[in-house]
Amino acid sequence: MPAVRVERRAEAKGLPARRPWLSPINQRRWQNFRANRRGYWSLWIFLVLFVLSLFAEFLANDKPILASYKGEILFPVLVDYPEEKFGGFLAVTNYRDPFIQEEIEANGWMIWPPIRYSYRTVNSEIPEAAPAKPSWLYTKEERCQRYEEGVDDPRCTIGNWNWLGTDDQARDVLSRVIYGFRISVLFGLVLTAASAMIGVSAGAVQGYFGGWTDLLFQRFIEIWSSVPVLYLILIIAAVLPPGFWVLLGIMLLFSWVAFVGVVRAEFLRARNFEYVAAARALGVPNRTIMFRHLLPNAMVATLTFLPFILNGSITTLTSLDFLGFGLPPGSPSLGELLRQGQRNLDAPWLGITGFFSLSIMLSLLIFIGEAVRDAFDPRKTFK
């Protein structure tokens, strides 16, 4: 049993018998990524913001997170309770109603999220006609004047503040930014992931097989990419009811093309490498060669591209929303916020909020992208 003997010897030497979970190349990349301080911090800030926005319902909502009513623990965030439960008559409870609030407070308690507005909650207690200024710009008397008991009303608390004011339909701007950030990033991520998958496969097939496949595919892409996407979306939006998935589908039709060029070039170059010839000589099927030997080469170029495509997708969605051809009316979206800012120049908090949330999000992503590019650059050396 020579194998057993060898294993013992390896153990005796104390050498690692398992492979480390990050290969040395990836360890070096991670070091390079961390060496770019700006990108590294951007990644953390972005991750914190994104994870927070994933739990938007617990941050900004018009329902309490947790409530106790007559000895029963309720989860209004997760479960829709009919109003009958609290002595009302509506099918869905409106927890912002003073009557319901008093009823629950009298028979238990409830914990509200820090912001007591969802993205579509209309604040009926704003001190002046919508759009209302951020709450901290009003005196306490002004702020509470629409509540029944004025300054003494228990509902005139900091939880009911509109930190960034309201839009022209009296909806809380901060809440809409949180939800809008989430939908923008998710849209960008899904679109980027899907187009990367299609684009990389298409580029891989073209580059690997070359010849006629490559020629025909390239001509097709030339024609395809010359279709004016914006007009097509306008036409389709007139036919189909626009929504998250419809928009995603239409944009996916055209965005995958961006990946084909780089991946194809990498495959064309790498298919002549000697280790690919070695794999062919071992009898490895084409599919496996493409996945195991060639794809890692192309992934460097693709990953470098990714953050910029992500940014592009977010910007496209925002501009469609701005033009009114994007997500359905009422959806929280940064583009729609910008449009409100443009229409209500007398309410500068709308435009300023839209501008800052977009530019911070895009800048963070670009900084991360830069750091990723540095990390994958083999020639770049850091001190």
Next chain:
Amino acid sequence: MSEALLSIRDLSVAFAQGGEQTLAVDRVSFDIAPGETVALVGESGSGKSVTALSVLKLLPYPAASHPSGQILYGGRDLLAGDERELRRVRGNEITMIFQEPMTSLNPLHTIEKQIGEVLKLHRGMGDAQARARTLELLAQVGIQEPERRLQAFPHQLSGGQRQRVMIAMALANEPKLLIADEPTTALDVTVQAQILALLARLRRENDMSMLFITHDLGIVRKVADRVCVMTGGRIVESGPTETIFSRPQHAYTRHLLAAEPKGEPPRPDPNAEKVMEGERIKVWFPIKKGLLRRTVDHVKGVDGVDVTVRAGQTLGVVGESGSGKTTLGLALSRMIASQGEIRFAGARIDDRSFRQMRPLRRQMQIVFQDPYGSLSPRMSVAEIIQEGLRIHEPRLSAEERDRMVVDVLEEVGLDPAARFRYPHEFSGGQRQRIAIARAMILKPRFVMLDEPTSALDMSVQAQVVDLLRDLQRRHDLAYLFISHDLKVVRALANEVIVMRAGKVVEAGTAEQIFHSPKTDYTKALIAAAFDIEAVPGGVVSE
């Protein structure tokens, strides 16, 4: 030696990388007298090229630095000299020729322009003058029909001709010292012999000194008056060539001298089973022209070659670059399309598709020339070696596969504990062992070895040759051994075919080919390889 032309005193070279200083050359001293040829010998990484490049301060400063030392030329210290002083010396009194003649010439300039530039720059010659001198130089370095070559671009010349042009450029200003950095390593043996003869003649005629950098001891013996043996950045031994070769003092020198591939090839056995047979193999690459891409002619890569490889035997395929050796091997392994009948273990395989070939692949393996290119940099050694097993033995469990990897690594002489590392952590020789392990784990019957030793240092070559012979004996393997290096072929092959321009010039047992070659071409090849003698007359390419 007060009359030394160039005197290097305590020279050190350090490279800064990632905040660390690595010493590449460590306090090296030697002299070159006028008219003398000094050879710096060492394996790759010994610091010999770096030493030579420091003479003209051609290193990538400021990443490179000289912690100590002087380079005295005519009483001046070149290291301390400013850029202007250096420029007067560079290309004028000290010139240099490099290893790779293709990349050392500008591909966009004609020969006339490249040589003329040197003359105009240092001598202030006019166009007509420079042209006349260029013609003279080209004739001197043995380029035929120099008038026609003036307008040629580098890609229109052969490797040997390009190196001659480089030498012409180096000689243009009648330098006192010529530094030749592995000037013949990229050339065929026959061309190498011609270039060395040319350099020796020019040195005599022009009364130059020469600093010759090489890893090849055969060349050193041929050209050098004195030798400095370098390893690990130090000169471990220096002295007159005769003394070094007859009475080496240092252990490393003895190790280098003993490093030639040795040993006997397997005994010829005409009754052994025929594993691989090829009849009238042809690989023609079409030349297409015009709008309709009609085939107007063919490049005949391999043109009607018959081969037979028997179990436990080695067929050596030798020839200069471009003779079709590798193409023949690839055609036999069915990696490229070919015409003619190919039989593997008695069954015809030339009519099989790539997919139908797949089950046979485990019995016919290839080991490639470049151990750096043939291993995927993103896979660990274990993954690389297992790859064939996953295809051909999909039912094996992970533990069984791992055990086989460990066994095969032991067999090729590597520590099995290293199997989770990545190829870049290994030296060239170790990488080639990994490539051999990848082929051997499938227990093949036929292995095509495509110059498996030519990218390796001499002492490593000998080890790999021993390993290959050992594996062959144990597993009764049939080798098709492709090489331009006749010394390695002599140590491994018991049958040899000599190829030239796609055709077999001579075939026979190794005994016949090496001891009583029949054709002039084979004779020239053997003279060039073993005695580094150039054969006059148009027998070999230029």
